[in-house]
Amino acid sequence: MNRVRYNLMGLEVHVKGAYHAELVGKVVGILMLICPVCRNPLSRGRASWSCAQGHSFDIAREGYINLLLVQQKKSRHPGDGRDSLVARRQFLQSGHYEPLRQAFVAMMPTPRPQNWLDVGCGEGYYTSLMLDHADNVMGLDIAKAGVQMAAHRYAGMTWVVASAAALPLASNSFDGGSSLFAPVPPDVVRVLRHGATLMVVTPDADHLLSVRQALFGEVRPHQPQRILQSLPEGLEAVSQTPISFELKLQQADLKSLLAMTPYAWKAKPERRAILEATLNMTTQAAFVLHVLRKQDEFPVIMTGD
Ligand SMILES: C[S@@+](CC[C@H](N)C(=O)[O-])C[C@H]1O[C@@H](n2cnc3c(N)ncnc32)[C@H](O)[C@@H]1O
Numbered sequence: 001m002n003r004v005r006y007n008l009m010g011l012e013v014h015v016k017g018a019y020h021a022e023l024v025g026k027v028v029g030i031l032m033l034i035c036p037v038c039r040n041p042l043s044r045g046r047a048s049w050s051c052a053q054g055h056s057f058d059i060a061r062e063g064y065i066n067l068l069l070v071q072q073k074k075s076r077h078p079g080d081g082r083d084s085l086v087a088r089r090q091f092l093q094s095g096h097y098e099p100l101r102q103a104f105v106a107m108m109p110t111p112r113p114q115n116w117l118d119v120g121c122g123e124g125y126y127t128s129l130m131l132d133h134a135d136n137v138m139g140l141d142i143a144k145a146g147v148q149m150a151a152h153r154y155a156g157m158t159w160v161v162a163s164a165a166a167l168p169l170a171s172n173s174f175d176g177g178s179s180l181f182a183p184v185p186p187d188v189v190r191v192l193r194h195g196a197t198l199m200v201v202t203p204d205a206d207h208l209l210s211v212r213q214a215l216f217g218e219v220r221p222h223q224p225q226r227i228l229q230s231l232p233e234g235l236e237a238v239s240q241t242p243i244s245f246e247l248k249l250q251q252a253d254l255k256s257l258l259a260m261t262p263y264a265w266k267a268k269p270e271r272r273a274i275l276e277a278t279l280n281m282t283t284q285a286a287f288v289l290h291v292l293r294k295q296d297e298f299p300v301i302m303t304g305d
């Protein structure tokens with residue numbers, strides 16, 4: 001087992017192996033990155049993060065760190081593609097989902113969490129506001145293009161390319177987290193502390209109903225309850241809050257919206273073309289904000305040795 005000496009916010013800590021590092025992460029309460037190869041702690045150098053085994057990960061020009069290993073990729077560019085991320089940024093920047101962002105941060109827990117993880121952060125629109133309500137915020141996404149865009153635009157947060165299915169993060173090291181329209185695999189539960197809050201946002205039954213009707217004719221309602229059934233073990237439901245508001249969309253907004261959702265490429269091209277040629281449209285945005293809590297009795301899982 002390797003003995004590791006590293007500096008945490010000015011505090012010099014000596015630890016043995018990954019297990020001890022996880023305990024330190026818990027006590028000191030910092031965002032704890034671990035090596036995706038050997039699961040020992042990573043410490044920050046001037047231009048890279050490295051572990052005691054000598055695995056090293058460069059800090060990109062934009063300030064993010066890529067901890068996604070080639071063998072963890074199921075495709076060359078996993079996650080959302082650049083075009084869809086650019087469309088998402090365009091749409092979100094026009095403020096259409098601002099009521100959701102405000103409702104979300106208003107429901108973040110008090111007292112202010114120390115470490116917050118946003119899983120599937122995309123280009124960082126929601127993550128960026130979380131920093132007003134938590135001390136340390138980490139945005140993580142499997143799509144490098146998304147993390148790149150987020151890090152380029154928003155300072156003061158830790159931005160990481162990684163898979164939520166195998167997080168390069170110490171167990172029990174976050175006292176809160178979120179997933180907006182993104183997955184929640186079991187590893188997310190591992191990195192949360194007991195009693196930590198997890199906020200999950202999903203589309204409500206009639207989200208963008210008139211847009212979907214225009215694309216498909218008949219539509220099946222979204223099933224926000226299904227998320228609860230598909231969540232990993234160790235989480236209990238605390239509350240569910242519906243959030244809905246009217247959207248007045250102009251042609252450019254509609255185009256961005258179609259490019260950022262999975263709906264459009266499932267629709268017939270001629271239906272999509274008609275919608276893209278529409279100059280104005282009013283529809284309803286409808287979401288459910290699920291607040292969940294990591295159960296106290298859920299076993300403590302340590303990664304590494
Ligand atoms: C619909 S987008 C939502 C992005 C952002 N939360 C937002 O609402 O603007 C879903 C995001 O989850 C990411 N994602 C999908 N699978 C993932 C995984 N296994 N690990 C991390 N991120 C993942 C995608 O790359 C994409 O950025």
Ligand SMILES: [Zn+2]
Pocket residue numbers: 035036037038039040051052053054055
């Ligand atoms: Zn390593």
